[in-house]
Amino acid sequence: MKIVVCIKQVPDTTEVRINPETNTLIREGVISIINPFDMYAIEEAVQLKEKFGGETIVITMGPPQADVALREALSMGIDQAILLSDRAFAGSDTWATSYVLAKAIEKIGGVDIVICGKQASDGDTAQVGPGIATHINLPQATYIRKIDSVDLAKKNIRLERLLEDGYEVLEVSMPLLITVVKEINTPRLPSLRGKMRAKSQAITTWGHKDLGLKEESLGLKGSPTQVVKIFTPPPREKGMILEGEPDAMVDKLVGELKKHLI
Amino acid sequence: MSDSIKVILEKCIGCSLCVKACPFAAITIKDKKAIIDLSKCNLCGACKDACKFNAITIIKPQATKVDLSAYKDVWVFVEVERGKINTVSYELLGKARELASDLRSKVVAVLLGHNLEEKIQNLFHRGADKIVAVDKPELDNFISENYANIISHLIKKHKPEVFLAGATTCGRSLVSRIAVTIYTGLTADCTGLHIDKEKRLLVQTRPAFGGNIMAQITSPNHRPQMATVRHKVMPESVEDLKRKGEVVREILDGSFIDNRIKFVNFIQEEISKVNLADADIIVSGGRGIADAKNFKLIGELADVLGGAVGASRATVDAGWIPYSHQVGQTGRTVAPKLYVACGISGQIQHLVGMQSSKIIVAINKDPDAPIFKVANYGLVGDLFTIIPLLIKKFKEVKKV
Secondary structure, three states, rough: OEEEEEEEEEOHHHOOEEEEOEEEEEOOOOOOOOHHHHHHHHHHHHHHHHHHHOEEEEEEEEHHHHHHHHOOOOOOOOEEEEHHHHHOOOOOOOHHHHHHHHHHHHHHOOOOEEEOOOOOOOOOOHHHHHHHHHOOOEEEEEEEEEEEEEEOOEEEEEEEEEEEOEEEEEEEOOOOEEEOOOHHHOOOOOHHHHHHHHHHHOOOOEEOOOOOOHHOOHHHHHHOOOOEEEEEEOOOOOEEOOOOOOOHHHHHHHHHHHHHHH | OOOHHHHHHHHOOOOHHHHOOOOOOOEEOOOOOEEEEEOOOOOOOHHHHHOOOEEEOOOOOOOOOHHHHOOOOOOEEEOOOOEOHHHHHHHHHHHHHHHHHHHOOOEEHHHHHOOOOEEEHHHHHHHHHOEEEEEEHHHHOHHHHHHHHHHHHHHHOOOEEEEEEOOHHHHHHHHHHHHHHOOOOEEEOOOOOEEEOOOOEEEEEEEEEEOOOEEEEEEOOOOOOOEEEOOOOOOOOOOOOOOOOOEEEOOOOOOHOOOEEEEEEEEEEOOOOOOOOHOOOEEEEHHHHHOOOHHHHHHHHHHHHOOEEOOOHHHOEEEEEEEEHEEEEOOOOOOOOEEEEOOOOOHHHHHOOOOOOEEEEEEEEEOOOOOOHHOOOOEEEOOOHHHHHHHHHHHHHOOO
């Protein structure tokens, strides 16, 4: 089984704080991490390989420093890493991003399963996974919480897809693309051996020429959407903090809520 | 490649306004000139807006040759969940009416499924001027491939100017496939939409970085302008039983059905009566509730308020409640009218999932808990005393 995992390096959102005086983001010391949902994608790929054999490849599109994220994936047990890095990719929206990732997956060739996290914690779009699937005409199964069974002979896979009010069971033929939620597994910690291997392993870098792509269809030029403005939302109003007798607090709260809810 | 963003050195005085404006920490000042690190820059233009000296230029793509004026009307994808129209569709119809009146065009509902007559009437009552309907037994269950194939075809044929869908599990899985197929812009999870009348453009506002920043996005050269919209942010359209409209029934053959993916069955998980995504009110429990069995208390309060039960990551990881209830960075993002956090300290991972809620109530015994910083109303005390009192009091209020 040949598995490709697509990951994204993101700023650690939990480190992002707002300076209350200037109402701007404080970024000092904000580190980059692998998008939390992609950790489950990496783990699922490693587990599938452990069960069914084959090879696992991690890819990411980003600046040269995104190789840190790739090495972390290698340390968890992924076999190979490819960095898609090119100035021509800068400013890509989800359309252009999924296009580049799709072209890389086509170049890798013979892939049975593509795994992505359900969405990235910085952009929160959940659009890139289905976008990749569409570019290479793969069926997709999003928000997967469990892989029930894999029939390698029939090239068929049975999965559970998390919905708002329960889950649905789907049967999809391979090759396919899945996006995963947290419930699917518990990501392992890298082993010492894994870390050592990841440190020294060569990482392939592909730019637009390696993928046979024209600059017009990439980055800002290839992106239908444009960001026209970025601003920080107004801070929440200072709240009313109640202390003391529970009865009095509850009376006060219910009185206040009645104003808002009725 | 010529760089698409540039600092004009003659104009730059090194004032560092752009450094403060950049959400990606991509700009530094060296020798009193701004230097942009292109590996961090995503060309959002925040620096250009902030610069008082016009010292930053961004070369945006040139307009395409597509005849944009051929595209008209505002389309709404009607999401049907187990035979019922999801209320997010009514919210979209309400917003579509506003946009259509600014664009002087029509509101069109796109309805796929089987046995649609009753729903068609209902959609007219809810504000659709026209309905494009595809009725096929194979469309009874939502399969994103089939729906995307058909809607892409309908868009190419009818050329809508704007296309809206709910930012739900179903909507997000579907719309990205359509946008890629027809090569147009798509903005996810919008919380605001309006028309820039001068440019005749849909301006889409959405949160990013867990709600820490807001972005406004347009698709100037592609049509339709597509967006998914967050549930429960916009008001539903008002029902008017006298409204009527025009139905266009599209007859399509089986070539739109993708046989690679099959629906097997659906399993409902009934833990609370209301699910998180549809809830106007959410009552959440955190580590402070001390034990799995105390989610019963949280559930009672949720029931009295007609709300859903949410949970912090800690309680899900401890196995006290299923993952589908988790609110926060690795769970669901919610923005109900009222969010009651019980025994939740308010780690940033939780806050990014609920800080856009309209009213936040926090109950916690630790007066320094970070949850109180985002709470409109904070109750410092023991939740095991306070919640039963709240239940009692709300029951009394409901009787009146």
